[in-house]
Amino acid sequence: MAGDIIIRRADRRDAAEIAILVDLSSHGLASWLWYGAVLDGSTQTALEHGRNQLRCDDDRAGWKNASLAEVDGEIAGLVIGHVVEPSFAEEEAPHPVFEPILVLQQGTIGHWFIDSVGVYSHHRGKGIGRKLVEHELKRTGALPVSLITESDNDVALGLYKSCGFEEVARRPSVTTETYSKQHDWVLLTRSAT
Secondary structure: OOEEEEEEEEOHHHHHHHHHHHHOOOHHHHHHHHHHHHOOOOOOOOOHHHHHHHHHOOOOOOOEEEEEEEEEOOEEEEEEEEEEOOHHHHHOOHHHHHHHHHHHHOOOOEEEEEEEEEEEEHOOOOOOOHHHHHHHHHHHHOOEEEEEOOOOHHHHHHHHHHHEEEEEEEEEEEOOOOOOOOEEEEEEEOOOO
16 A cells, blocks of 8 residues: 655756656657757767756756655656747747647647656556646646647546546657657647636
8 A cells, every 4th residue: 555645846856757757758759859869969868868958947848847746755756737838839849750749739828738747657556647637737727728648548548538638639640760659649628717
């Protein structure tokens, strides 16, 4: 039996743990992107690059907008959320693989956006993901809340739908020689409360 689940705001010192959980949340897509910094010689590992990026104060999906779940003093999961500012409409995808995600997210200007929800596999099934989502919903004020997940992630889809999210759009994933996972990206939104 797990102990109490404690949700706390992250700080910069949590960046390495945040990077691992963001990568876990994205099913490896984050480290796939971060690996570009290894290829160009600016870092030795993808995880180091992700950690450094998430330590930046101005990264909207970084440590300042992250909350962590702890169980028995161990970090068990994370959620990252932020407002999608109007300037996001001008963003360009860092790689074609991210184009469908970007298009979906650009349709959420003015929404609170849950960027990542990740729970370590040995902590799953304990209600941590639900507590993280509920924590984030309390932070949103009166804004509509949106998120994007993969069409084949039945556990996540079930959780989000049980929290009041509804599917509003889909886009097929873009595959490349190095990223070949085929699925749809699903945009889910929960109306303003």
